[in-house]
Amino acid sequence: MNTYGILGYPLGHSFSKKYFEEKFTELNIEAEFLNFELPSIQGLPNTLKETKNLKGFCVTIPYKEEVIQFLDEIDPLAKKLGAVNSVQIIKNGDETKLKGFNTDIFGFQESLKEFIGENRPKALILGTGGASKAVAGGLEDLGIEYKFVSRSAKENQFTYEQLTQEIMENYKLIVNCSPLGTFPKDDTCPNLPYQHLSEEHFLYDLVYNPAETLFMKKGAEQGAKTHNGLKMLHLQAEKNWEIWNEL
Structure with missing residues (x-):
């Protein structure tokens, strides 16, 4: 029986296990999906060693950058972005290799185009972790100018305290x-x-759990259009499935 999974901490919010288990039922295949909820990524090698027939796994917060150190190979796009959210297990005889990909960028970009249509407003990216790198890459591909927003001051990015009325009026797309x-x-x-x-x-x-976050509610109260990350999850999950099974 083939095994798949998701690496992250914590994983109580994740819908991935439910999504893939429903997929196994739909495809009428015998497989399992495990949550690798590790408080330290240093436990990954042992987890992989103990998990039989593992074909691939998703990577979520906070390990999209840290997982790279354990990979044998990395897809050029994921290398450029500096973040991995999907790992393919490649077996050749007794040899096992891990190859990293970034499917977040595909999921984000396709769902964003559906959300904003032909609009190309300047964007604020809230946060600077692994997911933000895929978002930045997706915005670049669409020709959308952006700035990061972080709690700490760094060159070429805003802090939350610096967000004035003028900045908010100039940046009409905000991605959490x-x-x-x-x-x-x-x-x-x-x-x-x-x-x-x-x-x-x-x-x-x-964020997709809950379906409407406080960020979205506060925006909707001001008349803003809102969108959660569920469609992005579904799109990147299907890409992961293709990669893991080389469809």
Whole structure:
């Protein structure tokens, strides 16, 4: 029986296991999907050694960058982005190799185009972790200018405290790549001046559990259009499936 899984910590919010188990039923195949909920990524080699017939696994917060050190090979796009969310297990006799890919960029880009249509507003990317790198790559491909927003000051990015009314009016697309608002901490949200949002704004939250985050609610109250990360999850999951099974 083939095994697949997801690496991250924590994983209580993740829909991946349910998604793939439903897929196994739909395809009428015998397979299992495991949650590799590791408090330290240093436990990954032992986990992989103990998991028989593993064909591939997803990678989520906070390990999309840290997992790279354990890979034997990395797809050029994932290397360019500096983040991996899908790992393919390649077996050749007694030899096992891990190859990393980034399918987040595909999932984000396709779902974003559906959300914003022909609009190409300047964007703020909230957070600077692994997911934000795929978002930045997707925006670049679409010709959308962006700036990162972080809690700490760095060159060529804003801090939350620097977000003035003028900045908010100039950047009409806001993408939350932070885990703020994720179940069970769904009473949290990025520290934005929400009063400066308008019906011209698009708020895209990579969080998909809950379906409507506090970030989205606050935006909707100002008339902004909102979108969660569930469609992105589905799109990248299907790409992962293709990679793991080389369809």
